[in-house]
Amino acid sequence: MTDALRYEITRLRTIRSTYWILGVAFGFQLLLTVLIAWNLPETGPLSGGDQTFAILVTVGATLGVAPLFIAYVIGLLGVFSMGHEYRHGMIRATLTALPSRLHVMLAKVLTTAVLSLVAALVCVGIALLSAVSFGVGLPSVGGLRDITVGTVLYTTLFSLSGLAFATLTRNQTAAVALLLLVPSLVEGLVKAVVLAIKASSGDPTSRGGIVDILKFLPYDAGGQMYTRVSLNDAFQVFGYKPFGAVGGGITMAVFVVVLLVLATAAFQRRDA
Amino acid sequence: MAVIEARGLGKSYGTRRAVDDLSFTVHPGSVTGFLGPNGSGKSTTMRLMLGLDRGEGRTTFDGRTFAELEQPMRHVGALLEAKPFHPTRQARHHLQMLAVANRIERRRVDEVLELVGLSAQAKGRPRKFSLGMGQRLGIAAALLGDPHTLILDEPSNGLDPQGITWLRQLLRHLAGEGRSVFVSSHLLQEMAQLADEVVVVGRGRLLTSGPVKDFVEHGGTAEVLLRTPDLGVLAPAIVAAGGTLTPDADGLQRVTGLDAARVGDLAHEHGARVHELSVRRATLEEAFLNATGLDEEYRGAITADRPAGETGGAR
Numbered sequence: 001m002t003d004a005l006r007y008e009i010t011r012l013r014t015i016r017s018t019y020w021i022l023g024v025a026f027g028f029q030l031l032l033t034v035l036i037a038w039n040l041p042e043t044g045p046l047s048g049g050d051q052t053f054a055i056l057v058t059v060g061a062t063l064g065v066a067p068l069f070i071a072y073v074i075g076l077l078g079v080f081s082m083g084h085e086y087r088h089g090m091i092r093a094t095l096t097a098l099p100s101r102l103h104v105m106l107a108k109v110l111t112t113a114v115l116s117l118v119a120a121l122v123c124v125g126i127a128l129l130s131a132v133s134f135g136v137g138l139p140s141v142g143g144l145r146d147i148t149v150g151t152v153l154y155t156t157l158f159s160l161s162g163l164a165f166a167t168l169t170r171n172q173t174a175a176v177a178l179l180l181l182v183p184s185l186v187e188g189l190v191k192a193v194v195l196a197i198k199a200s201s202g203d204p205t206s207r208g209g210i211v212d213i214l215k216f217l218p219y220d221a222g223g224q225m226y227t228r229v230s231l232n233d234a235f236q237v238f239g240y241k242p243f244g245a246v247g248g249g250i251t252m253a254v255f256v257v258v259l260l261v262l263a264t265a266a267f268q269r270r271d272a
Numbered sequence: 273m274a275v276i277e278a279r280g281l282g283k284s285y286g287t288r289r290a291v292d293d294l295s296f297t298v299h300p301g302s303v304t305g306f307l308g309p310n311g312s313g314k315s316t317t318m319r320l321m322l323g324l325d326r327g328e329g330r331t332t333f334d335g336r337t338f339a340e341l342e343q344p345m346r347h348v349g350a351l352l353e354a355k356p357f358h359p360t361r362q363a364r365h366h367l368q369m370l371a372v373a374n375r376i377e378r379r380r381v382d383e384v385l386e387l388v389g390l391s392a393q394a395k396g397r398p399r400k401f402s403l404g405m406g407q408r409l410g411i412a413a414a415l416l417g418d419p420h421t422l423i424l425d426e427p428s429n430g431l432d433p434q435g436i437t438w439l440r441q442l443l444r445h446l447a448g449e450g451r452s453v454f455v456s457s458h459l460l461q462e463m464a465q466l467a468d469e470v471v472v473v474g475r476g477r478l479l480t481s482g483p484v485k486d487f488v489e490h491g492g493t494a495e496v497l498l499r500t501p502d503l504g505v506l507a508p509a510i511v512a513a514g515g516t517l518t519p520d521a522d523g524l525q526r527v528t529g530l531d532a533a534r535v536g537d538l539a540h541e542h543g544a545r546v547h548e549l550s551v552r553r554a555t556l557e558e559a560f561l562n563a564t565g566l567d568e569e570y571r572g573a574i575t576a577d578r579p580a581g582e583t584g585g586a587r
């Protein structure tokens with residue numbers, strides 16, 4: 001297992017994509033947080049505090065209108081971890097050096113998780129830096145902790161789902177497409193269809209029913225770890241009551257774990 | 273020093289049987305050539321041996337399967353058909369990555385780069401490598417752990433003539449040290465100089481295995497080439513002695529079934545003049561074509577030019 005970890009670490013260190021992914025994530029996080037911090041009013045509700053800082057860290061994702069940008073960039077680390085293996089036939093070199101596929105997979109899960117987590121933490125740090133530099137009122141300790149945990153966990157799980165997609169599809173391009181489309185397009189469509197059905201039912205404002213499906217949309221559920229106010233709140237007139245940050249986080253985590261277990265099983269069974 | 277024992281290897285792609293109940297043994301101290309027409313399952317067999325493809329059967333290296341080996345690159349070095357390099361990772365980094373996974377000293381990376389003649393390209397990226405350079409990097413990776421067993425799929429692919437000679441000497445040297453070398457190739461002349469033993473497959477099945485010498489002697493046809501102005505006298509005598517005559521280009525006769533000494537004696541006995549008498553030995557190529565002729569899957573539309581008079585073109 002340590003051999004597999006050493007291999008993965010060397011793999012990450014000796015490839016350009018690791019550096020440009022982190023560079024893009026950090027660079028844009030800096031640029032965007034500076035832009036936002038610069039334009040925040042000096043007084044009023046958006047001049048500082050937990051809410052304002054949450055907006056800054058997530059570049060607006062906390063409002064539920066935009067996706068969490070850093071997750072989509074850092075998530076590529078997860079996809080490439082396995083995607084490169086298949087894209088360039090590296091998998092055969094990897095498995096002749098490390099025949100235990102379980103160890104190879106575990107090493108990829110571990111390095112992807114740790115690197116994504118650290119990268120997301122750095123992004124939070126960059127937001128903090130921007131806030132301090134532009135005199136934005138700082139968040140409370142609890143507020144800082146909550147938004148940090150939410151953002152970092154979501155990004156890490158997002159990255160791991162990318163790793164699972166790449167392992168399942170054995171195709172980097174397909175995995176990138178899945179990672180970009182499932183959270184936004186697919187979940188969005190499911191939401192639209194479910195709400196349309198509910199709205200046209202006899203009793204659209206009753207609790208539960210078909211709208212309960214929406215609670216289990218994994219990325220949407222996980223998003224509650226960092227969302228503070230959301231468009232989804234508006235859907236609550238249709239009797240939709242989401243799980244909240246903890247339940248949503250658990251829902252997403254269960255989804256990612258199931259994906260990873262399926263991916264590992266497929267990886268063990270299939271030809272390299 | 274490891275004996276490779278492959279037992280009952282099998283693999284299907286859908287309904288297509290790529291390798292079927294294939295068993296053979298590779299002995300230490302020898303180079304074993306793995307021969308077969310295109311699509312006969314050589315590469316698939318090698319992937320099965322290394323546990324890369326999932327299929328039937330078992331291959332052991334001194335009693336242990338590849339997956340059971342600790343730090344396998346120290347035991348078995350492999351070069352596979354498709355080149356497994358990330359296009360923008362430097363050659364030395366590629367090797368370093370493999371080395372750390374098998375606790376191979378970093379110094380060894382420079383050694384193998386030197387050995388395969390890639391020292392100057394150590395910081396080069398495979399995307400910019402020529403076919404032969406890529407192949408050399410693959411060979412470097414196979415040698416990285418100083419393994420006692422080598423499994424090489426068409427290692428001479430893309431090498432220049434110097435490279436091919438170098439590789440032959442290297443593999444002979446490694447086998448001379450008591451290692452097991454299992455190597456596939458389409459270059460039969462090359463293989464004839466290199467291999468001690470052969471394993472021949474057709475359509476995924478074993479056709480024959482054993483020493484190259486036996487294979488060539490049994491599978492090829494040695495001929496005596498004869499030129500004589502007194503064919504009218506000599507031909508009946510040769511036939512009577514059990515030989516067969518086939519006319520070749522410009523008056524040359526090809527005699528099979530008798531050796532040169534016997535043909536010479538017959539000429540003397542019958543007072544026939546002989547202008548040319550020579551022996552053409554059986555070649556590995558011939559033995560291979562004979563052994564695999566019926567199994568060849570992808571036959572070209574135009575069969576190889578054969579000298580006039582030979583029994584038909586297609587086999």
Ligand SMILES: Nc1ncnc2c1ncn2[C@@H]1O[C@H](COP(=O)(O)OP(=O)(O)OP(=O)(O)O)[C@@H](O)[C@H]1O
Pocket residue numbers: 285289290308309310311312313314315316317
């Ligand atoms: N990944 C695959 N999927 C489906 N069929 C395959 C696959 N790999 C090989 N085959 C089939 O298995 C058979 C054996 O192929 P293989 O590559 O092992 O032959 P080979 O002896 O190495 O040929 P060559 O001399 O051309 O390298 C072929 O019929 C091929 O079409």
Ligand SMILES: [Mg+2]
Pocket residue numbers: 314315316353425
């Ligand atoms: Mg092949």
